[in-house]
Amino acid sequence: MENMGTNDKTREKKAGNRVLKAGIGYTIGNYLLKGLSFFTIPIFTRLLTTQDYGKYNVFLSYENIIFVLIGFAIHSSYKNARYRYGLASEGAEKGKDYHSYVSTTICLVLCSTAGWLLAVNIFGDAIENFLQLDKVCLNLLVLYAFGNAVMTCYNTDAGIDYRYQKFIKVSGINAILNILLSLFLIVFVFQKDKYIGRILGSTIAIVVVAVNIIIEFWKREKPCKDLSLLKWGVKYSIPIIPHGLSQIVLNQFDRIMIMKMGTDENAGIYSFAYNIYAIVQVTANSLDSVWGPWFYQKRKDNDLFSIRKYSGYYASYMALFSSAIIFMAPEIVKILASENYWDAIYSVIPIVAGGYFAFLYTIPSCVEYYYGKTQYIASGTIMAAIVNIILNFVFIKKYGYIAAAYTTLAAYFLYFLLHYLIAIKVEGKILFSNKVMLGCSAGIFSAVILGNVLIDHIILRILVVLLLCGAGLIHEEKTLGILKRFWRSNR
Incomplete structure (x- = not known):
């Protein structure tokens, strides 16, 4: 009995160290990533006028709204799904486990993105007048939101098992691509409307990363054919959409x-x-x-x-x-x-x-x-x-x-x-x-x-x-x- 108690304490200590290491790893990694952005803030604030800077940030405000709608806030269901469906390695039925569920949710995001792109190009004129964005920026808005939705799914999935190294790697690639492409487009291509160069550089970077994430998810496990898993996920996540939109209002709508x-x-x-x-x-x-x-x-x-x-x-x-x-x-x-x-x-x-x-x-x-x-x-x-x-x-x-x-x-x-x-x-x-x-x-x-x-x-x-x-x-x-x-x- 004494040995069992000692073993339990040892396991608990190891688990605690894992959580501690992940927490510090996420924080340090995020600071390094944010440090890239902070390092470039003086550059972008000098390359962009305050008007251009304002337009880019308003674009991001709209993107945060569209991101919630495109992604159905499906990432919010991952923590519950991990305990609900389990893993095949833990005895769960293969094809109906957590990894299959995650792959299936990505199919939902892809279908939603296609629908939004169709809507933007059919009803573009009305949306342009309301948002004060041209049709090119509207399409970029949808693509950026798609990339953001997929990255959020990936980061949530990695966080569940404390795999902070994967989060840092993917987010780092996105941040570096974003900065380099934006600087190139602002300086050499969009010298008049510089905010477009900033928007396009950000969008290309996140879409490239998102495509690679989807390939990784589907290599790990194929989407499941049993739609009952997805129905549960949508039912869980749908109420989060107004919550997510309201968060955007709190965080972005003032701008x-x-x-x-x-x-x-x-x-x-x-x-x-x-x-x-x-x-x-x-x-x-x-x-x-x-x-x-x-x-x-x-x-x-x-x-x-x-x-x-x-x-x-x-x-x-x-x-x-x-x-x-x-x-x-x-x-x-x-x-x-x-x-x-x-x-x-x-x-x-x-x-x-x-x-x-x-x-x-x-x-x-x-x-x-x-x-x-x-x-x-x-x-x-x-x-x-x-x-x-x-x-x-x-x-x-x-x-x-x-x-x-x-x-x-x-x-x-x-x-x-x-x-x-x-x-x-x-x-x-x-x-x-x-x-x-x-x-x-x-x-x-x-x-x-x-x-x-x-x-x-x-x-x-x-x-x-x-x-x-x-x-x-x-x-x-x-x-x-x-x-x-x-x-x-x-x-």
């Missing part, structure tokens, strides 16, 4: 409204501010790739103590990290862009704070996904998105585009709060610490206020950042010792 109610230049400056928000987003997405599968396993094992404990650490460390970004935002903006973009400083602080609450939502939302209550997920996000649209309409008109950053912060806080309450309803009890969640929320709002007060005092802001980092590191090493464990596991 579209600024362009409609203001100018392309304002949209470009405001869009640039989201490059700093991306620091928080990349970190959150990296960790969520590991947090989601870990939560599923712990909830399946009914290990509620670990969920409560580590969700508290997770929320707290991300709050410290986001606060540090808020205090260093003015310097980050000045390093990354020319003086034409420096007005973005006043938008960055609330946008980064909103990004923290976008991250915080991922903690309670795991409960909704675990139980398959996707209709609840959609309702909470739709309510937050409606509030965001109303606030944007009122305050952008009255106070200008900077107001959109604060309305987005308010909407994201509501977004987290609604999903937290929904998670309690679905679970039937509170899995997470109310005290920690309240403390983190108060801390972020305090950082927004203090960040604005100290916006012209760089020395004081640096001292605050050093204090935050020091306190976080000391607490982490006393409670978790992640850095020490990671160092030991790689020796």
Whole structure:
């Protein structure tokens, strides 16, 4: 019995190290990938006018909407499908296992893309007038969304088994191709309408990567003939579509409204501010790739103590990290862009704070996904998105585009709060610490206020950042010792 207990502890330690290594690997890999983008931001902001930069980012905003529709949000079903269907190597029926399911979902994405391309070319004139994009850009929009949908499926699939190396490889190829093709097209081909060169370079890169992903999926396992698997997946994912669209409204629609109610230049400056928000987003997405599968396993094992404990650490460390970004935002903006973009400083602080609450939502939302209550997920996000649209309409008109950053912060806080309450309803009890969640929320709002007060005092802001980092590191090493464990596991 003693040996059995020791073996269980050994297996648990190995599993923990695997999760830890994957989490750090995803984060480092994503930073390296984002570093490529950050390195090229000063180049693109100098090659593109603020108008061109605004048009490209509005194109991306539309793409994020079409991506959800083209992909049916089918990737959201993968975690559940992994436990529902299992693998052939685990005894599941070959042709009806998880890998067959994934291959079949790709067929759905391909059929959807063909339908969208047909619609765009038949009803092109009406869509052109509504979106203010020409027919070439509309076709590129659909193709880019297709590539994004396939890549999201691939990254979700890789994340389930903590295969962060595959994610880094595919995303790295896409990022490098995107940058090189865009620079070539902007400098040598589209010297007048440079935003088209940026759009075309991005689209070609992601489509090339997507085609290779599809080949890899179908080599691993052919699509299944039993459509009952796909019917389940569509039924699970359909309610996620309005949720995904509402997320886009929260994350992107402010830029579209600024362009409609203001100018392309304002949209470009405001869009640039989201490059700093991306620091928080990349970190959150990296960790969520590991947090989601870990939560599923712990909830399946009914290990509620670990969920409560580590969700508290997770929320707290991300709050410290986001606060540090808020205090260093003015310097980050000045390093990354020319003086034409420096007005973005006043938008960055609330946008980064909103990004923290976008991250915080991922903690309670795991409960909704675990139980398959996707209709609840959609309702909470739709309510937050409606509030965001109303606030944007009122305050952008009255106070200008900077107001959109604060309305987005308010909407994201509501977004987290609604999903937290929904998670309690679905679970039937509170899995997470109310005290920690309240403390983190108060801390972020305090950082927004203090960040604005100290916006012209760089020395004081640096001292605050050093204090935050020091306190976080000391607490982490006393409670978790992640850095020490990671160092030991790689020796």
